[in-house]
Amino acid sequence: MESLFLCNAQVGLSYSSSLHVGHSYLPLKHLSRPCANTSPTSKLFLHCDSHTQSHTRLRAVVGSAPLLKHTVKFLRKKISVSMGDSVSVIPNDKGDLKVFQNGDELAASLGEYVAGLSQSAITERGAFAVVLSGGSLMNALRKLTEPPYLNSIDWGRWHVFWADERVVAKDHSDSNYKLAYDNFLSKVPVVPGCVYSINDSLSAEAAAEDYETGLRQLVKTGVVDVSKDTGFPKFDLILLGIGPDGHIASLFPNHPLLNEKVKWITSITDSPKPPPERITFTLPVLNSAANVAVVATGAGKADTFKRVFGVEQHDELLPVQMVSPKDGKLTWFTDKEAVAKIVN
Numbered sequence: 399m400e401s402l403f404l405c406n407a408q409v410g411l412s413y414s415s416s417l418h419v420g421h422s423y424l425p426l427k428h429l430s431r432p433c434a435n436t437s438p439t440s441k442l443f444l445h446c447d448s449h450t451q452s453h454t455r456l457r458a459v460v461g462s463a464p465l466l467k468h469t470v471k472f473l474r475k476k477i478s479v480s481m482g483d484s485v486s487v488i489p490n491d492k493g494d495l496k497v498f499q500n501g502d503e504l505a506a507s508l509g510e511y512v513a514g515l516s517q518s519a520i521t522e523r524g525a526f527a528v529v530l531s532g533g534s535l536m537n538a539l540r541k542l543t544e545p546p547y548l549n550s551i552d553w554g555r556w557h558v559f560w561a562d563e564r565v566v567a568k569d570h571s572d573s574n575y576k577l578a579y580d581n582f583l584s585k586v587p588v589v590p591g592c593v594y595s596i597n598d599s600l601s602a603e604a605a606a607e608d609y610e611t612g613l614r615q616l617v618k619t620g621v622v623d624v625s626k627d628t629g630f631p632k633f634d635l636i637l638l639g640i641g642p643d644g645h646i647a648s649l650f651p652n653h654p655l656l657n658e659k660v661k662w663i664t665s666i667t668d669s670p671k672p673p674p675e676r677i678t679f680t681l682p683v684l685n686s687a688a689n690v691a692v693v694a695t696g697a698g699k700a701d702t703f704k705r706v707f708g709v710e711q712h713d714e715l716l717p718v719q720m721v722s723p724k725d726g727k728l729t730w731f732t733d734k735e736a737v738a739k740i741v742n
């Protein structure tokens with residue numbers, strides 16, 4: 399049996415829940431180094447009981463007390479661990495992966511995260527440019543519509559955009575605007591003129607051009623920051639969900655729109671998921687943001703999380719695997735079910 403020692407372990411001694419381990423392959427020989435920055439009370443020792451190419455069976459021990467046995471799949475480089483009662487934060491080379499026990503805890507953390515980014519953007523540059531998506535994300539944002547955030551956020555400085563929108567009327571049940579309005583925007587005092595929805599009377603192509611024109615104006619006036627590196631808009635926060643096929647915004651697997659390098663906003667008229675006509679942010683815009691949060695939960699996302707955080711190689715990257723902000727931070731808000739095929 400070999401003793402292992404993880405770097406950057408932050409171990410809550412009072413924890414009672416699960417242990418999650420970062421999914422980075424680390425040859426066992428590298429794990430035997432003690433870590434300088436863990437305090438004596440928070441040292442996490444992992445003992446390796448067995449090791450194969452894809453599984454390592456580990457026994458976690460704090461001090462001399464055994465905590466639990468745990469099988470870690472698909473270990474890759476830079477392994478690190480932190481544990482808490484309800485959330486496991488798994489740092490890795492793809493951003494912070496936050497795994498919650500349930501939807502309420504996720505919503506509470508997401509509320510705090512968005513409120514924090516809102517405050518720092520408003521302090522730094524007087525505005526908060528935030529981008530929404532469709533799906534269950536609106537429900538996950540529900541804590542923002544309640545105290546303390548309802549009263550503490552400076553809603554008058556919010557500017558709200560969509561990463562993608564279906565080209566349908568605003569009162570259509572497929573409209574992402576309607577979804578956001580009904581569940582979120584109608585419940586908080588955002589300024590209606592600072593909510594930038596598409597012109598749904600245009601064709602998808604014209605609506606995308608129109609949205610980009612409006613966005614260029616807002617970048618010129620400083621409402622939306624600009625990336626000095628890329629020249630693309632630098633949103634303070636882009637919130638994304640993940641589709642069942644690994645799509646983000648309306649960027650679908652193997653679709654030519656994934657190759658767009660120039661346009662900020664583009665259109666699609668053959669969306670594999672109905673409705674077919676949509677507009678969408680392009681990858682360079684997503685990857686120029688200051689912060690991107692991917693919010694995706696449930697067993698239906700488990701295969702996608704395995705693709706993103708596992709080591710299996712596939713010929714094609716899923717769109718969600720192409721999200722990698724160049725000069726920004728990527729954070730994943732998820733649950734145990736979604737990561738079940740990575741950690742058990």
Ligand SMILES: O=C(O)[C@H](O)[C@@H](O)[C@H](O)[C@H](O)COP(=O)(O)O
Pocket residue numbers: 531532533534535638639640641642647648671672693694
């Ligand atoms: O038509 C679409 O493109 C979807 O609605 C998409 O925008 C949604 O964000 C994801 O499918 C995630 O949805 P869930 O969070 O509900 O799983």
